[in-house]
Amino acid sequence: MANDRVASALPRLATGVPGLDVVLGGGLVAGRTIVVAGPPGTGKTTLGNQMAFAHGAAGGASVVGTLIAEPHDLMLADLRGFSFFDPALVGNRVQHLSLLAALEGGGLDGVIAAVRQIVRDGDVSLLIVDGTSVVEDLAPSAFDLQRFAQRLQAQAALLGCTTVLLTGHGPEDLPRFGAQVDGVIALVNERSDARRLRQLEVLKLRGARHLSGVHEFEIGDDGLAVHPRLEAVVGNRRPQQDPGQGLGTGVVGLDGMLGGGLMPLSSTLLMGTPGAGKTLLGLSFLTEGARRGERGLMVGFHEMAPDLASTAAGVGLDLGDHIAAGLVRVLWEAPLEVSPDAWAWRLLAAVEEHRPNRVFLDALTDIQRIIASPVRSPTFTTALANELRALGATTLIAAEIDTLADDRLPIPVPAASATMDNGILLRQIELRSEVRRLVSVLKARQAEHDPAIREFVIGSGGIVVAEPFARASSGLLTGRAAPQEPPGAVQGP
Numbered sequence: 001m002a003n004d005r006v007a008s009a010l011p012r013l014a015t016g017v018p019g020l021d022v023v024l025g026g027g028l029v030a031g032r033t034i035v036v037a038g039p040p041g042t043g044k045t046t047l048g049n050q051m052a053f054a055h056g057a058a059g060g061a062s063v064v065g066t067l068i069a070e071p072h073d074l075m076l077a078d079l080r081g082f083s084f085f086d087p088a089l090v091g092n093r094v095q096h097l098s099l100l101a102a103l104e105g106g107g108l109d110g111v112i113a114a115v116r117q118i119v120r121d122g123d124v125s126l127l128i129v130d131g132t133s134v135v136e137d138l139a140p141s142a143f144d145l146q147r148f149a150q151r152l153q154a155q156a157a158l159l160g161c162t163t164v165l166l167t168g169h170g171p172e173d174l175p176r177f178g179a180q181v182d183g184v185i186a187l188v189n190e191r192s193d194a195r196r197l198r199q200l201e202v203l204k205l206r207g208a209r210h211l212s213g214v215h216e217f218e219i220g221d222d223g224l225a226v227h228p229r230l231e232a233v234v235g236n237r238r239p240q241q242d243p244g245q246g247l248g249t250g251v252v253g254l255d256g257m258l259g260g261g262l263m264p265l266s267s268t269l270l271m272g273t274p275g276a277g278k279t280l281l282g283l284s285f286l287t288e289g290a291r292r293g294e295r296g297l298m299v300g301f302h303e304m305a306p307d308l309a310s311t312a313a314g315v316g317l318d319l320g321d322h323i324a325a326g327l328v329r330v331l332w333e334a335p336l337e338v339s340p341d342a343w344a345w346r347l348l349a350a351v352e353e354h355r356p357n358r359v360f361l362d363a364l365t366d367i368q369r370i371i372a373s374p375v376r377s378p379t380f381t382t383a384l385a386n387e388l389r390a391l392g393a394t395t396l397i398a399a400e401i402d403t404l405a406d407d408r409l410p411i412p413v414p415a416a417s418a419t420m421d422n423g424i425l426l427r428q429i430e431l432r433s434e435v436r437r438l439v440s441v442l443k444a445r446q447a448e449h450d451p452a453i454r455e456f457v458i459g460s461g462g463i464v465v466a467e468p469f470a471r472a473s474s475g476l477l478t479g480r481a482a483p484q485e486p487p488g489a490v491q492g493p
Contacts, residue, residue: 016054
């Protein structure tokens with residue numbers, strides 16, 4: 001992920017937290033005071049120490065000052081499990097000091113004086129204050145609290161020390177305190193169905209451009225990793241499509257239906273019921289490209305590379321050879337408790353590294369099921385499709401239709417017409433006690449396409465598109481096929 005997606009002219013201090021600097025527009029504003037607010041268990045202490053160790057590793061001096069918090073020896077013991085923890089920095093470029101005595105002895109003014117002394121003596125450029133909620137609780141009045149925040153802010157700016165205050169109070173409890181500081185970052189850890197969803201939002205960042213809205217984050221062995229909301233960062237680039245020769249799918253009959261193949265840099269929605277042939281068509285699309293020397297990327301959630309190669313070989317495709325040669329790569333991930341944004345950024349990183357001409361995503365509906373807010377699906381899909389196009393890829397995106405038969409044709413991707421350049425439908429129908437596969441081109445932007453519904457035959461020799469299917473009079477698109485009665489047939493009662 002490029003950290004220059006969102007930038008600002010103000011001098012910045014890198015947080016060292018993956019993805020967070022993108023959300024902040026380049027990092028913390030240097031010399032300013034920021035509040036990180038969130039209930040217990042949201043990751044505030046981990047975030048503060050991760051920033052402190054990253055700053056120390058980069059050559060700066062950082063201090064983690066604690067008020068009411070766990071003892072330092074326990075805190076350091078907990079931090080040893082993270083990869084960002086470096087014992088060589090402890091007591092050197094990263095110091096942990098208690099401010100509790102200063103608070104007990106001198107109140108709010110005592111904390112201000114202690115912070116000033118710590119910053120001056122150690123030439124500290126990043127100060128983390130953990131347990132700031134106790135200051136809010138002990139302030140004699142709202143005026144005293146605001147005065148404390150204002151003095152701390154002015155002191156940080158004067159000393160050139162970026163200050164981060166960690167508080168256990170939620171954003172709703174910050175109107176008095178948050179108004180005085182330069183920035184407020186809120187952390188939440190909420191339940192979403194049966195899983196927990198960690199989210200981060202920059203509520204305020206004075207004088208600096210940043211990404212608005214909520215962004216998911218995870219806490220793992222490396223500490224926090226923020227996954228900026230995809231549509232807030234990418235999707236605005238949409239290069240002019242190449243009107244030249246279409247990219248073949250490897251199925252001659254389908255290419256004819258599409259008016260010569262898929263337009264370069266286009267995005268195509270491949271809809272279909274389970275078992276209709278979506279995966280095989282996608283593998284044919286990648287194999288055809290590899291045969292022409294074009295790089296391909298298979299993005300899947302079910303079959304891994306050996307299984308895909310075996311599946312392709314069953315219809316005469318030599319995909320395994322192209323995978324072994326590195327021309328086609330497979331990006332596989334189980335569609336379980338994964339962040340959609342984290343997955344999308346991994347996909348885009350793989351595209352930037354491999355630079356494929358063709359991408360096959362099987363299937364988008366697996367990601368849609370774990371998007372916390374369903375209304376995000378159209379913008380998320382549009383941003384992803386546009387960014388893949390901007391990176392030079394022609395993309396085939398499979399989407400599963402769960403309903404085998406319906407009175408209408410269900411579209412699994414909301415606003416698909418605005419998102420995708422082309423639409424292909426594969427489906428199975430039962431007709432006279434036989435299951436038949438059909439293919440139809442619903443849409444082909446900037447190309448004359450064949451509107452006929454044709455039979456889609458899969459065999460050991462490959463995939464064949466046959467003549468228009470004339471054995472039913474209606475219901476082919478919805479799966480409720482009505483047999484075509486022969487001329488002169490007597491209709492039943």
